[in-house]
Amino acid sequence: MSNSLPELHLVAAARPNLPKLAALWHALAARPGLCRPLLLHTGQHHDPAMFGTHLADLGLPQPDHALGIAGGGGHAAVTGRTMMACAGFWSAWRPAMVVVAGDVDGSLAAALAARKLGIPVAHLEAGLRCGDRDMPEEINRRAIDAVSDLLWAPDEATAARLLADGHAPGAVRAVGNAMIDTLLARLPAARARPLPEGLVPEEYGVVTLHRAANVDHPAVLARLLSALGVAAAALPLVWPMHPRTAKRLQEAGLALPRGVRVLPPLGYLDFLGLLARARLVATDSGGVQEEATALDLPCLTLRPSTERPVTLEAGSNRLVPPDRLAESVAAVLAGHWPAARPIPLWDGRAGARMVAHLAETLAPHLREVA
Template sequence: MPRIICVAGARPNFMKVKPVMDALEQRGAEVVLVHTGQHYDAAMNDVFFADLGLRQPDRHLGTGSGSHAEQTARVMLAFEPLVTELRPDAVVVVGDVTSTLACALVAAKAGVPVAHVESGLRSRDWSMPEEVNRVATDRLSDLLFAPSPDGVDNLRAEGYHEDQIHLAGNVMIDTLFANLDRALASDVLHRYGLTPGGYALATLHRPANVDDSGMLAGLLKALAEVARQLPVILPVHPRTAARLEEAGLPDGIRLVPPAGYLDFIALQASARLVLTDSGGVQEETTALGVPCLTMRDSTERPITLTEGTNILVGRDPERIIGTALRVLVEPPAKRSPALWDGHAGTRIADVLLAYLAAPGRLRPTDLRQAVSEAA
């Protein structure tokens, strides 16, 4: 059976890669889990892995933070010797973080097939580093696993071959459904004195929202107005904490520590309204049937607008406030896209293993051996 490296660099990556790892290992593949260390919080790491039931990484590259160029270079320098050592038959990358692109680039240059999970998503906002990562990673990849039909449409419009493109469904929802019962058994609401449907949940972390003091002040103003209707709970992302301290926190917004995976799903599931700038939260609230307002000017997940519970409200405080007040009275209908059914990881594993086992196809290890013998 093939040896497959699965790469993760940030917390959302682990939610996405676990269903694929599980399905590959169930089919007998040798899976090497690589943590690039792009994002690493020692205080949150153990509880997060325990929440997901995820084994510890086989390799930790420890690349750390830095500018986009620094992170990309560090990940590539650390990952290239590992690819040379392990000689994998494929590399699976997920999502759109810097590690995703860096490892895809190393694998592609080494002649190792690349599979991109969560392929084809497009915001068309080139000010977002994630958009650059998405487009470049897709171009480097041999197999493109889209979570929704709009992703397939984007890939076709960009000229990819049909045999590269696969509508797989959403691996984030695989992880959500696999852990939902455990999440709902969490005591997080009791700990914070909350009642189901009696609070709003907010998240803020994107640089465009938290690094601009004027923009952050406007978003906090909007959250403060929502807090006049019901409590607003804001788990403090490490990136946001320092900015909030500088900006000053309005009355009515309650800061809580960063939540583990199960606690955060529980907070989402019981919220009356979620306000966010996170891509994953747009998907999770859709699967949970919870109204979500996305405080961004664009989204790479438009299916959550047309077939979910998400509303793209931009970053104008008055628009956010007006939409929130309307949704509190008349929430959007609950609906979820096709193939967000908990089996995306299985579909991805089946396609990847069939691709690697295709008759007449040389595996990277076979190709290198043939070249060596010819020399």
Template sequence: MPGSQLRIVCVAGARPNYMKVKPVMDALEARGAEVVLVHTGQHYDESMNEVFFRDLGIRPPDHFLGVGSGSHAEQTGRVMAAFEPLLGQVSPDAVVVVGDINSTLACALVTAKAGPLLAHVEAGLRSRDWAMPEEVNRVATDRVSDYLLASSPDAAENLRAEGYRDDQVHLVGNVMIDTLFANLERARGSDVLDRYGLARGGYGLVTLHRPANVDDPGVLTGLLKALGEIAGHCPLLLPVHPRAAGRLAELGVPGGLRLVPPAGYLDFIALQDAARIVLTDSGGVQEETTALGVPCVTLRDNTERPITVEQGTNVLAGRAPERIVAAVTRVLADPPEPRRPPLWDGHAGDRIAEVLLSGGTAGDRRRPTDLPPGSR
């Protein structure tokens, strides 16, 4: 079907989505598709929202649902209630959801019942940790999707092992890296290092935001202990995620760990690119550091992005303070050799557009009829 005849809704809801949806939108519009951008409003404050739209050059959303925060059930339900009538009004041929946040699952469920084709960008990522809300969102979104757009070979293999058909699974590469490469030179022109008095290779960068790390005072206290010990050898910078700000204020931070406000996209890429080491609990940062060739230590017990460990610069350290310190010490002494996974080449958005624009209509349903074995 010619692209000019297709109307495609692209959904974004929170900061990790923006970097993923932009290459898809650009590639679809370049091929003549009509793209309708829906922002659910799951992230709504300036530091997590408008600054990223400005940095990335994303046009204002066509529809803003304004759902705000709440429990998982409240947030998911509000997105579904707001998205359902909008989907009927827009009447698209397909809906693209990205990542693994509550908005991803909510809009996927509405789309699956309403009838348009559904495409999931970053399909097949698996941590196999059912304590992570994101894991539930990933698996459930894949289950109701027609197009499963995988960023790495292991993700595609996960989907095939769960019983999805070959015609559903498409290895397209990593859209996060599309955005990274498209903006890297602009990021390197940022003055963020001068603003913070930093020298290239002279500091470590830290991010903390996952509930398992920041909502439990005992866990966060242990992480801060490890960071304090590391900061004695390498000064650390921590742009504070809103989720972690209150806890950090209550517990206090060790010397050598410097807290700064949340960074916009360009500033944060510049900080990653110039860091000696990055310590994170973010999946996207694991990918970006791998593409940049910057050593990364992940403060989690598992990762849904094992390719960043097997082929990238990432080391999985867990959350025990002594393991974190030992891992960082090893990495500082002997940084991993930079390697970039296949198809992380800046053209994933183009491959996604080709898949969607060469596909069928909503009448050509691609979803499996039986629950895939081993899907949970």
């Protein structure tokens, strides 16, 4: 790939960014004459369990640049440190465009730093809204959309919302779901991974919980643990636990209920293999809601709202309050759960659609270097 091509910096801050960026990375690799993509790691997730193994699992290279901005200190501290580091880096090494994914603090910081330097920004997974303006992720996604030049939405309804908000038609593109590109490409390898010892396919459920609203308040977390314990009496549950959640459990002095087994954080392929052979998943993760829908896996979302309403419409996902969790598990085990309906554009071609939109946008740069 020629170094005279315009540079595209793909910003990876936290682990959930990587499967989304992987779809774009591999689509760009299939079109080598368009631009020179570089992977920039801010450092929000930096340990091997939370980041390193994902790169190999997703076929991504080691980051071209690592800013070393560790998490900790609260949302404002992470955002501020990352914004300053990105601004310093891009003042010396200016790309044609910056791509940020999702709604983590590092993505917001990178988007703000780029735009204040006059560098165009593309938001991968634009337009999602859950309606809870106090949720940190909701604040981030709204702010990123506000400053982005290209907005890649996962479905037509989300793209229509962005247009209704006043974004220019040429800036908005319904490209599909990048997470699903990666899932479809990696699913055979994930299914080939061995399950943790003692687990039998279709005879366990998966739990993931990490949202502040669920794990930062001891009383709320205790209620969730109690609900998981009741549900685990009907179906054993395995919980690949986020380090942040483990810390909150320890701080609150809370014990896991019987029937709930904790696993360490898993790499992408190991987690996808675990999810693909489960009977159900109980989660507060947006990405897991999407993955479960693609896998036709019953998803019990332990939140009052979701920024992925398309998964509710597909029938695979339901919003479940903790006191209804055992009832919902029983409904799944009794077969009272519909098959997921296909979602348009979730077809494994989101990366190609993003690249097509980039080709239109980068055309002036290509003429300049021709």
